[in-house]
Amino acid sequence: MQPDRHSRALAAHTLQQFRTLSPLTHCMTNEVVQSFTANTLLALGASPAMVIEPEEASQFAAIASALLINVGTLTESRAIAMRAAVEQAQQAKTPWTLDPVAVGALDFRRRFCLDILALRPAAIRGNASEILALAGMNAGGRGVDTTDTALAAIPAAQTLARQVGTIVAVTGEVDFVTDGQRTVSIHGGDPLMTRVVGTGCALSAVVAASCALEGDRLNNVASACSWMKQAGQRATEQSTGPGSFVPAFLDALYNLNAQEQA
Amino acid sequence: MQPDRHSRALAAHTLQQFRTLSPLTHCMTNEVVQSFTANTLLALGASPAMVIEPEEASQFAAIASALLINVGTLTESRAIAMRAAVEQAQQAKTPWTLDPVAVGALDFRRRFCLDILALRPAAIRGNASEILALAGMNAGGRGVDTTDTALAAIPAAQTLARQVGTIVAVTGEVDFVTDGQRTVSIHGGDPLMTRVVGTGCALSAVVAASCALEGDRLNNVASACSWMKQAGQRATEQSTGPGSFVPAFLDALYNLNAQEQA
Amino acid sequence: MQPDRHSRALAAHTLQQFRTLSPLTHCMTNEVVQSFTANTLLALGASPAMVIEPEEASQFAAIASALLINVGTLTESRAIAMRAAVEQAQQAKTPWTLDPVAVGALDFRRRFCLDILALRPAAIRGNASEILALAGMNAGGRGVDTTDTALAAIPAAQTLARQVGTIVAVTGEVDFVTDGQRTVSIHGGDPLMTRVVGTGCALSAVVAASCALEGDRLNNVASACSWMKQAGQRATEQSTGPGSFVPAFLDALYNLNAQEQA
Numbered sequence: 001m002q003p004d005r006h007s008r009a010l011a012a013h014t015l016q017q018f019r020t021l022s023p024l025t026h027c028m029t030n031e032v033v034q035s036f037t038a039n040t041l042l043a044l045g046a047s048p049a050m051v052i053e054p055e056e057a058s059q060f061a062a063i064a065s066a067l068l069i070n071v072g073t074l075t076e077s078r079a080i081a082m083r084a085a086v087e088q089a090q091q092a093k094t095p096w097t098l099d100p101v102a103v104g105a106l107d108f109r110r111r112f113c114l115d116i117l118a119l120r121p122a123a124i125r126g127n128a129s130e131i132l133a134l135a136g137m138n139a140g141g142r143g144v145d146t147t148d149t150a151l152a153a154i155p156a157a158q159t160l161a162r163q164v165g166t167i168v169a170v171t172g173e174v175d176f177v178t179d180g181q182r183t184v185s186i187h188g189g190d191p192l193m194t195r196v197v198g199t200g201c202a203l204s205a206v207v208a209a210s211c212a213l214e215g216d217r218l219n220n221v222a223s224a225c226s227w228m229k230q231a232g233q234r235a236t237e238q239s240t241g242p243g244s245f246v247p248a249f250l251d252a253l254y255n256l257n258a259q260e261q262a
Numbered sequence: 263m264q265p266d267r268h269s270r271a272l273a274a275h276t277l278q279q280f281r282t283l284s285p286l287t288h289c290m291t292n293e294v295v296q297s298f299t300a301n302t303l304l305a306l307g308a309s310p311a312m313v314i315e316p317e318e319a320s321q322f323a324a325i326a327s328a329l330l331i332n333v334g335t336l337t338e339s340r341a342i343a344m345r346a347a348v349e350q351a352q353q354a355k356t357p358w359t360l361d362p363v364a365v366g367a368l369d370f371r372r373r374f375c376l377d378i379l380a381l382r383p384a385a386i387r388g389n390a391s392e393i394l395a396l397a398g399m400n401a402g403g404r405g406v407d408t409t410d411t412a413l414a415a416i417p418a419a420q421t422l423a424r425q426v427g428t429i430v431a432v433t434g435e436v437d438f439v440t441d442g443q444r445t446v447s448i449h450g451g452d453p454l455m456t457r458v459v460g461t462g463c464a465l466s467a468v469v470a471a472s473c474a475l476e477g478d479r480l481n482n483v484a485s486a487c488s489w490m491k492q493a494g495q496r497a498t499e500q501s502t503g504p505g506s507f508v509p510a511f512l513d514a515l516y517n518l519n520a521q522e523q524a
Numbered sequence: 525m526q527p528d529r530h531s532r533a534l535a536a537h538t539l540q541q542f543r544t545l546s547p548l549t550h551c552m553t554n555e556v557v558q559s560f561t562a563n564t565l566l567a568l569g570a571s572p573a574m575v576i577e578p579e580e581a582s583q584f585a586a587i588a589s590a591l592l593i594n595v596g597t598l599t600e601s602r603a604i605a606m607r608a609a610v611e612q613a614q615q616a617k618t619p620w621t622l623d624p625v626a627v628g629a630l631d632f633r634r635r636f637c638l639d640i641l642a643l644r645p646a647a648i649r650g651n652a653s654e655i656l657a658l659a660g661m662n663a664g665g666r667g668v669d670t671t672d673t674a675l676a677a678i679p680a681a682q683t684l685a686r687q688v689g690t691i692v693a694v695t696g697e698v699d700f701v702t703d704g705q706r707t708v709s710i711h712g713g714d715p716l717m718t719r720v721v722g723t724g725c726a727l728s729a730v731v732a733a734s735c736a737l738e739g740d741r742l743n744n745v746a747s748a749c750s751w752m753k754q755a756g757q758r759a760t761e762q763s764t765g766p767g768s769f770v771p772a773f774l775d776a777l778y779n780l781n782a783q784e785q786a
Contacts, residue, residue: 032558032574034294038459043504048459049364050294053337056368063367075577075601077337102573105587106580195778197562197572242567243774250505254457296556300721305766310721311626312556315599318630325629339599512767516719 003183006222014223019045023212026064030072033198040202043253057085065212067096071109095122097208104133122211123167125204128153135160177222188229190236265445268484276485281307285474288326292334295460302464305515319347327474329358333371357384359470366395384473385429387466390415397422439484450491452498527707530746538747543569547736550588554596557722564726567777581609589736591620595633619646621732628657646735647691649728652677659684701746712753714760
C-alpha cells in the first residue's frame with residue numbers, strides 16, 4: 001500500500017509562508033550545481049549564500065536561517081569547513097539538511113556522512129540507493145544514479161528517520177517523506193528531470209530552506225518536494241529537451257501559485 | 263540632488279572600443295558564478311580566463327589585460343593566489359578590480375579586502391552594504407543582499423574613491439560611479455535581475471574588463487554598468503521569469519548596439 | 525590536401541552504441557564548465573560523475589567507464605587527485621582523455637601535462653595552440669583562445685599521436701582526428717560556439733566518454749566531434765545569440781538522430 005498523497009493545497013499554503021520568510025539558506029554544496037542551486041532558491045523567493053571557508057562557514061551558519069550539506073564533491077578541506085558549520089548550526093539552532101550524494105559508492109564521503117549524522121540533521125534528502133546506503137542497507141549503485149526505486153527504500157527511510165530523529169525524503173519517480181511514523185508521497189515531475197544535472201541537489205537545498213519554516217516539518221519538507229515536482233512537470237510540457245527545460249523550470253518555480261504571490 | 267545620468271551614446275561608443283580591444287580578462291571569482299561570468303564577458307566580446315593556482319595566477323596576471331578579484335567564496339589558498347596575482351598585476355600595470363562580496367557580514371574576507379586595498383585597485387564594484395562596510399561605515403546586511411540603497415552609499419563611495427585613489431561603482435536599482443570628485447548615475451535594469459545569481463558578480467567582471475580601455479576610466483566603468491542595465495531591461499521584457507531571463511540577457515549583451523558591431 | 529571527411533552515417537551509428545552503453549564518465553575538469561559538461565553528457569545519454577578527492581577519485585576511476593582530465597583550473601591538490609585517478613585508471617584499464625587547456629601559456633600545467641602523458645591517454649583533445657604546445661611546437665596563444673588554425677596543427681597532432689600512442693583531436697572551425705596514420709576531418713558547427721564558455725571542454729568530456737565504446741577508437745572520437753558539430757549547427761540556426769544557444773544546443777544533442785533513440 002502506498003502512503004497517502006501530500007496535498008497540493010497544503011503545499012501552496014506552505015509556499016506562501018516560504019516566500020514571506022525568504023529563508024537565508026547557507027549552501028555548502030558540490031562544485032557542479034552551485035549556480036543552479038542558487039537560481040532555484042532565488043526563483044522560489046529564498047536567499048541563497050555559498051560560504052565555504054571554515055571560519056566564515058561557522059560564522060555564517062549562526063546567521064543563516066538554514067544550512068545545506070551536500071557531499072557531491074567532498075574534499076578534506078571542505079569536510080573540515082562543513083563540520084565547523086554544522087557544529088555552529090547545532091549551537092545556534094539553525095536547522096541543517098544532509099544530501100548524501102553517492103554515499104553508497106565512495107568510502108571517504110560515507111565515513112563523513114555517518115560521522116556527521118550524530119549532529120542530528122533536521123532532514124536528509126537522497127535517492128533510494130543513497131538512503132539505503134546511509135541506513136546500512138547498501139544495494140549497490142554506481143554513483144549519483146539510483147538503481148533502486150524510492151518505494152523499495154521506504155522501510156530504510158523510516159528506520160533512518162527514527163534512529164537519527166529526523167525527516168527523510170527519498171526521492172525518485174515518486175517522492176516519499178517520512179518522520180519514521182507518518183509517511184506521505186508526492187507525485188508529479190518527469191523523467192526528463194534526470195537528464196539535467198542538479199535537480200536532486202537543488203531539491204535538497206529547497207528542503208533545507210523549508211526547514212526554516214515554523215509548523216510541521218514533515219509537511220514543510222513534503223511541500224518542498226511538491227513545488228519541485230509541479231515545476232518539473234510544467235517545465236517538461238514547455239520544453240523540447242533538457243536544455244530548454246532549465247529556464248522553463250526556473251520560470252515555473254518563480255510563477256508557482258502566482259495568484260498568491262505578494 | 264541625484265548625480266547626472268551617464269550618456270547612453272557615450273556607453274555605445276565605449277562598447278565599440280571594448281569589442282575592438284576584446285580585453286583578456288583574468289577572473290579570480292567565486293565558485294558559484296564562474297560560468298555566468300565567462301558567458302557575460304564572451305557575449306560582450308571580451309576574452310575571459312579563470313586561472314587560480316598561485317604560480318599560474320601570478321604568471322597570467324602579467325599577460326592579461328585586466329584582473330578581477332571577487333571574494334564570494336574566499337578560502338585561505340585562494341586568498342594566497344589572489345594576493346600573488348594582484349602583486350604581479352601591480353608590477354605589470356595590469357588594472358585590477360575588487361568585488362567585496364558580503365564584506366560586511368564575514369570577518370575573514372573583510373580582513374583580506376582591507377589588506378589588499380593597499381595594492382590600489384583600478385575599480386571597486388559592490389552593492390550599498392558592501393561599499394559602506396568597506397568604507398568602514400557598516401550598516402549591517404545579511405550576506406550578499408543589500409539592505410541599504412545605493413543612493414545612501416554615495417558619500418561612502420566618494421570617500422572610499424578618494425582614500426584609495428580608485429573608481430567606485432555602487433550598484434542597485436540605480437547605479438552610481440564616482441572617482442571621488444565626479445559622480446554619475448546609470449538607470450535601467452529591472453528587479454528581476456536580483457532573482458538571478460551572479461548578475462552583480464558578472465557586472466564586476468565587465469567593470470574589470472572595461473578598465474583595460476584607454477581614456478576616462480570613470481566613463482569606462484559607467485559604460486560597463488550601462489551595458490548591463492540596458493541588457494537587463496531588454497531581457498526582462500522578453501522573459502517570463504528568472505530562468506528565461508538568463509539566455510535573453512546574454513543574447514541582449516551580444517546584440518547590444520548591433521549596428522555598430524564589426 | 526584536406527583529410528577525408530568523417531561520415532555522418534557512421535557518427536549516427538556510433539551514437540546509437542553510445543546511448544546503449546551510457547558510459548559512466550568520471551570528469552575531473554575545471555571549475556568553470558562542470559555544470560555545462562555534465563549537462564552535455566546527460567543530453568547525449570551518458571552518465572557523468574565529478575569526483576575529486578584523491579582517495580575517492582582513485583576509487584571511482586576503477587568503477588567508471590571513462591575518465592576525463594581537464595587542466596583548466598589546475599591546482600596542486602587537484603593535480604595530486606588527478607594523478608591518483610589516472611594511475612588507477614591505467615591499472616583498471618579505464619580509458620582516460622586529456623584536455624590540455626591553455627597548456628602553451630602557463631608553466632605549472634604544462635609540466636603536469638607533459639608528465640602525465642607518460643601514463644598514456646586514450647585520447648587528447650585540444651585546439652591548435654594547445655596541440656602545438658603539447659607537441660613542443662609552441663606558437664604562442666594567450667590562454668584558452670587559439671591563435672593557430674586546426675589545419676596547421678595536423679602535423680603536430682600526427683606526431684603527438686604516434687609518440688604517445690593515442691588519438692589526437694585538434695578542433696576548431698574544422699576538427700581533425702588522427703591516430704598518427706589515418707586522419708579524418710569533421711565539418712559543421714558555427715563560430716557562435718566560441719562565444720559560449722565550455723563548448724571545447726564539454727567536447728573533451730564527450731571524447732572521453734566515447735573512448736569507453738568498443739570498436740575503432742579513431743571513429744569513436746571523430747563521432748564525438750561530429751555530434752557536437754551537428755548540434756552546434758542546429759542550435760545556431762535556432763538561436764539569437766550565445767544565451768539562447770545553450771538550451772538549443774543541449775536540446776539538439778538530446779534529439780540528435782531521434783528516430784534511432786530507444
